[in-house]
Amino acid sequence: MTSPSLEDVLRTAAPQVLGAVVRRYGDFDTSEDAVQEALLAAAQQWPVEGVPDNPRAWLIRVASRRRIELLRNEEARRRREALPPDPIPSVRGDDELTLLLLCCHPALPPVSQVALTLRAVGGLTTAEIARALLVPESTVGQRISRAKKKIRGTGFVMPSPSELPDRLIAVRQVLYLIFNEGYTASSGSSLHRVELSTEAIRLTRQLHGLLPGDGEVAGLLALMLLTDARRPARTRADGALVPLAAQDRSLWNRAAVDEGVEIITAALRDTALGPFQLQAAIAAVHDEAAHAADTDWAQILELYRLLNAVAPGPMVTLNRVVALSEVDGPWVGLRALEQAAGDPALANHHRVAAVRAHLLERAGDLAAARDEYLRAARLTLSLPERRYLESRAARLR
Amino acid sequence: MKYLILIQSNERSLAIWDKMTEDEQMAFGQGHLRLSAEMGEAGVLVASEGLADPSLARFVSVRDGDTVVSDGPYAEVKEHLAGFYLIDVAGAKEAHEWAAKVPDAATIGVEVRPVLDMSGWEF
Numbered sequence: 403m404t405s406p407s408l409e410d411v412l413r414t415a416a417p418q419v420l421g422a423v424v425r426r427y428g429d430f431d432t433s434e435d436a437v438q439e440a441l442l443a444a445a446q447q448w449p450v451e452g453v454p455d456n457p458r459a460w461l462i463r464v465a466s467r468r469r470i471e472l473l474r475n476e477e478a479r480r481r482r483e484a485l486p487p488d489p490i491p492s493v494r495g496d497d498e499l500t501l502l503l504l505c506c507h508p509a510l511p512p513v514s515q516v517a518l519t520l521r522a523v524g525g526l527t528t529a530e531i532a533r534a535l536l537v538p539e540s541t542v543g544q545r546i547s548r549a550k551k552k553i554r555g556t557g558f559v560m561p562s563p564s565e566l567p568d569r570l571i572a573v574r575q576v577l578y579l580i581f582n583e584g585y586t587a588s589s590g591s592s593l594h595r596v597e598l599s600t601e602a603i604r605l606t607r608q609l610h611g612l613l614p615g616d617g618e619v620a621g622l623l624a625l626m627l628l629t630d631a632r633r634p635a636r637t638r639a640d641g642a643l644v645p646l647a648a649q650d651r652s653l654w655n656r657a658a659v660d661e662g663v664e665i666i667t668a669a670l671r672d673t674a675l676g677p678f679q680l681q682a683a684i685a686a687v688h689d690e691a692a693h694a695a696d697t698d699w700a701q702i703l704e705l706y707r708l709l710n711a712v713a714p715g716p717m718v719t720l721n722r723v724v725a726l727s728e729v730d731g732p733w734v735g736l737r738a739l740e741q742a743a744g745d746p747a748l749a750n751h752h753r754v755a756a757v758r759a760h761l762l763e764r765a766g767d768l769a770a771a772r773d774e775y776l777r778a779a780r781l782t783l784s785l786p787e788r789r790y791l792e793s794r795a796a797r798l799r
Numbered sequence: 800m801k802y803l804i805l806i807q808s809n810e811r812s813l814a815i816w817d818k819m820t821e822d823e824q825m826a827f828g829q830g831h832l833r834l835s836a837e838m839g840e841a842g843v844l845v846a847s848e849g850l851a852d853p854s855l856a857r858f859v860s861v862r863d864g865d866t867v868v869s870d871g872p873y874a875e876v877k878e879h880l881a882g883f884y885l886i887d888v889a890g891a892k893e894a895h896e897w898a899a900k901v902p903d904a905a906t907i908g909v910e911v912r913p914v915l916d917m918s919g920w921e922f
Contacts, residue, residue, distance in 0.1 A: 545842035785915040
């Protein structure tokens with residue numbers, strides 16, 4: 403067992419300390435300033451004086467003192483009530499959860515929820531978030547300060563039991579967004595973005611620890627682990643995309659696969675079923691096949707049928723068509739695809755063209771497949787995907 | 800999702816510009832400055848710039864390893880890029896809402912193009 407680095411200790415403690423200070427004094431903004439200063443003091447003093455026995459209590463004490471000073475400065479203008487006595491440090495597990503729920507407040511647009519969560523709960527600096535999201539630091543700064551203004555005056559309390567389920571949906575969605583933002587990065591400035599998926603997994607793991615009975619949080623964590631496990635095989639050295647069927651599975655991260663399988667298996671057995679669990683189950687079926695040819699497509703098709711019943715959507719429809727054609731052949735798939743393409747959400751969608759091209763190629767109509775690959779390449783917004791689709795078309799010339 | 804809002808200058812827009820009073824032209828320019836500030840405050844602005852006159856454009860090419868800089872073959876071009884806004888928003892709908900606020904949207908219109916990203920996908 404190596405001891406965690408100072409940075410790890412501070413990062414883990416930051417949201418707990420912020421939660422404790424906000425709960426006691428309110429005012430997210432001032433509390434955050436105070437916590438930042440306490441973290442700074444720790445980073446300077448601990449390497450010299452040693453890490454205190456209870457680092458978190460130390461940080462809460464220093465941040466509280468600083469928070470009181472900041473409060474006094476405000477009070478000096480207003481001369482109001484006496485200060486609360488120097489608080490006894492305590493952290494309740496639900497402080498972190500409350501903080502996460504506050505960052506995903508329904509009054510905030512998703513981009514702001516993401517920025518605020520990374521800042522307050524993840525402890526990333528504005529510069530780090532900006533690098534990861536590929537936007538200027540000033541843009542991230544504005545998103546965060548606007549978000550703080552919007553939730554000012556919102557009490558630091560757990561949402562009521564009737565509100566909680568909806569808020570948790572938002573929290574899961576934000577964590578999923580953060581994960582995807584990092585996972586889909588594939589080159590260039592990708593290093594900073596890859597950290598986002600690691601961060602999303604870390605935060606989701608924490609949430610799973612706080613809410614072990616929430617099957618959808620478990621499903622989300624499993625989905626992230628099972629997806630992230632494929633990262634080493636997803637791109638070639640030149641940045642080109644490798645689709646699932648062509649990936650070298652020996653490169654997958656086995657430890658992450660095993661952990662993901664274990665979590666989703668337990669969640670499916672012990673909790674109420676939900677869309678994240680079904681997606682994780684599908685990812686698990688893929689990851690359990692030693693070779694693409696060994697994939698249990700019948701089981702995947704069944705899982706997509708369930709997913710379609712629980713959370714229908716254009717992408718579920720399309721993926722179900724792919725699974726169906728793996729089970730019953732390309733012609734059956736093509737017929738199902740024409741039905742699916744009637745959905746306005748899928749009209750002119752590049753994924754429809756990509757799937758159609760793939761099925762036409764398997765059915766042996768190479769000229770039509772080539773045209774569809776090129777059409778899909780024109781319609782996609784993803785550069786690696788465009789390169790991949792163009793290369794598929796070129797092979798059929 | 801990043802979107803680029805493109806503002807063109809062409810004979811039609813120049814004719815409209817020439818018909819404007821000085822105050823109207825001033826207001827038009829201020830409208831751009833105000834919009835940039837508004838985008839900045841909303842946390843969606845990545846960059847926005849107006850481009851200098853096309854007569855200042857230079858054509859750069861590399862032949863046999865030598866870089867050649869020349870006046871472009873653009874003298875005859877009737878339309879050129881006059882400026883742009885690069886924004887980062889949730890999706891197309893929001894990008895179109897911002898584009899509608901560009902002063903040129905009320906004269907000749909503006910073009911909105913999604914930016915390719917580096918995301919991948921898996922079957």
